[in-house]
Amino acid sequence: MARISALLSLLLLFMTMTTASVERENKSSSAGLFWSTAKEEGDLSHNTGHADDSTAAAADDIDGGFSSLEGMLQWAIGHSDPVKLKEKAQDAQRLSPSELRQRQLEIKELMEKLKMPSDAQLMQIALDDLRNSSLSLEDRHRALQELLILVEPIDNANDMCKLGGLGVIIRELDHSDSDVRKISAWILGKASQNNPYVQKQVLELGALATLMKMVNSSSVDEATKAFYAVSALIRNNVAGQQLFFEEAGDKMLQDILSSPSVDIRLRRKAVFLVGDLAECQLENIDKAEMPFFSNRLFLKSVVDLTASSDLDLQEKALVAIKSLLQLKTTEAMVFLEFCRLGEALERMKKQLEDLMLEDDHREYVTDVESLRREVELTFQAKLENVRAVPT
Ligand SMILES: *[C@@H]1O[C@H](CO)[C@@H](O)[C@H](O)[C@H]1NC(C)=O
Ligand SMILES: *[C@@H]1O[C@H](CO)[C@@H](O)[C@H](O)[C@H]1NC(C)=O
Ligand SMILES: *[C@@H]1O[C@H](CO)[C@@H](O)[C@H](O)[C@H]1NC(C)=O
Numbered sequence: 564m565a566r567i568s569a570l571l572s573l574l575l576l577f578m579t580m581t582t583a584s585v586e587r588e589n590k591s592s593s594a595g596l597f598w599s600t601a602k603e604e605g606d607l608s609h610n611t612g613h614a615d616d617s618t619a620a621a622a623d624d625i626d627g628g629f630s631s632l633e634g635m636l637q638w639a640i641g642h643s644d645p646v647k648l649k650e651k652a653q654d655a656q657r658l659s660p661s662e663l664r665q666r667q668l669e670i671k672e673l674m675e676k677l678k679m680p681s682d683a684q685l686m687q688i689a690l691d692d693l694r695n696s697s698l699s700l701e702d703r704h705r706a707l708q709e710l711l712i713l714v715e716p717i718d719n720a721n722d723m724c725k726l727g728g729l730g731v732i733i734r735e736l737d738h739s740d741s742d743v744r745k746i747s748a749w750i751l752g753k754a755s756q757n758n759p760y761v762q763k764q765v766l767e768l769g770a771l772a773t774l775m776k777m778v779n780s781s782s783v784d785e786a787t788k789a790f791y792a793v794s795a796l797i798r799n800n801v802a803g804q805q806l807f808f809e810e811a812g813d814k815m816l817q818d819i820l821s822s823p824s825v826d827i828r829l830r831r832k833a834v835f836l837v838g839d840l841a842e843c844q845l846e847n848i849d850k851a852e853m854p855f856f857s858n859r860l861f862l863k864s865v866v867d868l869t870a871s872s873d874l875d876l877q878e879k880a881l882v883a884i885k886s887l888l889q890l891k892t893t894e895a896m897v898f899l900e901f902c903r904l905g906e907a908l909e910r911m912k913k914q915l916e917d918l919m920l921e922d923d924h925r926e927y928v929t930d931v932e933s934l935r936r937e938v939e940l941t942f943q944a945k946l947e948n949v950r951a952v953p954t
Contacts, residue, residue, distance in 0.1 A: 686710060686719065686728060689707075690723075690728045704742060714753050717757075717758055720753070720755075724760065729768055733768050745785040748785070749791065749792070751774070752788065752795040755795040762800050762803060771806050774789045778819075783828070819833040820834060820864040827873055831873075831879055834879045838882045854892075859897050859901045862887065862902050863902045865884060869910070870910065881935055885938045904942055
């Protein structure tokens with residue numbers, strides 16, 4: 564801890580000195596020195612696994628955040644004494660150009676010797692901050708933002724568990740500030756994503772029910788992030804899915820799917836999760852199928868989404884329907900007569916044909932049409948199965 568502070572005040576001092584020397588001196592040499600150092604550190608932290616933001620953006624709406632080095636500096640500024648820093652910067656200004664350059668070299672050597680603090684150390688600091696009930700709201704947000712970045716690599720997520728961090732974050736789900744709750748849900752979702760070890764612990768700590776209540780929040784951001792966390796906790800996790808149904812997750816999904824007034828992002832996530840759950844069921848054929856999959860009202864709420872004006876939502880609904888049709892406990896006649904799937908697919912076909920005439924997104928429309936066609940074939944096969952079996 565002391566070592567980290569020392570390093571960071573040096574880093575900050577180095578920046579101030581560089582600025583000072585730029586003002587007074589030929590800047591190409593001194594400024595170049597600093598930036599090459601900064602770049603090395605940046606590369607270093609990328610190697611430890613912070614560079615995955617592109618996948619995060621694809622997997623889930625990353626909105627904001629900072630690179631690791633920048634996060635580091637922010638942390639440093641937050642943990643430094645501004646008065647001392649100012650004094651040091653003034654000291655630096657009194658140095659001659661050659662002394663200054665000598666100091667810079669010394670600091671560079673020192674930094675190389677000290678190395679940057681490990682991610683686990685940074686997580687520990689952020690968690691200690693969160694445990695402090697007199698921490699300002701601003702600092703609480705900052706600590707959470709840091710953890711949001713830090714938990715992304717799977718090893719870090721596991722380390723956070725071992726540091727007892729999950730309990731700390733879960734407590735923040737009850738905070739009075741909506742942003743604190745939102746980022747905390749987001750962290751839990753990120754840490755649980757494709758990580759059975761973290762999933763298990765978060766489930767055992769009882770966070771699923773809290774997150775499911777948060778999906779009802781009037782803040783769309785909070786609701787969306789909570790839904791993201793719920794999905795991440797139960798994806799490919801049979802025990803999690805069981806808990807989800809015990810907490811009336813089927814009703815939650817049905818409410819979201821059948822309410823056009825619900826935010827479109829939440830509806831897309833909900834139908835995506837339905838497809839995911841059905842897919843997981845198909846992969847675990849020895850497990851009894853969840854009764855809600857054969858609930859006709861639920862199935863109808865999924866089929867009805869094909870009439871949405873949002874093509875993305877329609878596509879996700881098709882993916883879900885394709886898996887639902889392949890389940891043993893869903894009935895072809897329910898899809899035909901109650902959900903009116905045949906008519907829905909016909910209507911979609913016409914709509915897609917019209918869209919195909921426009922130049923925009925033609926490729927995407929073609930993809931959706933071939934998916935629609937697959938669903939149609941799966942549906943026909945299921946209907947023929949019924950007709951072939953005498954009742
Ligand atoms: C700055 O340094 C470069 C190379 O070291 C030199 O070519 C240039 O003339 C210097 N400029 C001034 C303003 O001293
Ligand atoms: C808790 O936070 C307050 C406000 O930032 C700070 O003054 C205090 O030193 C912190 N306590 C601990 C134990 O870190
Ligand atoms: C969400 O709100 C609906 C309607 O207000 C309610 O029926 C449902 O029980 C709530 N769900 C949770 C998990 O609190």
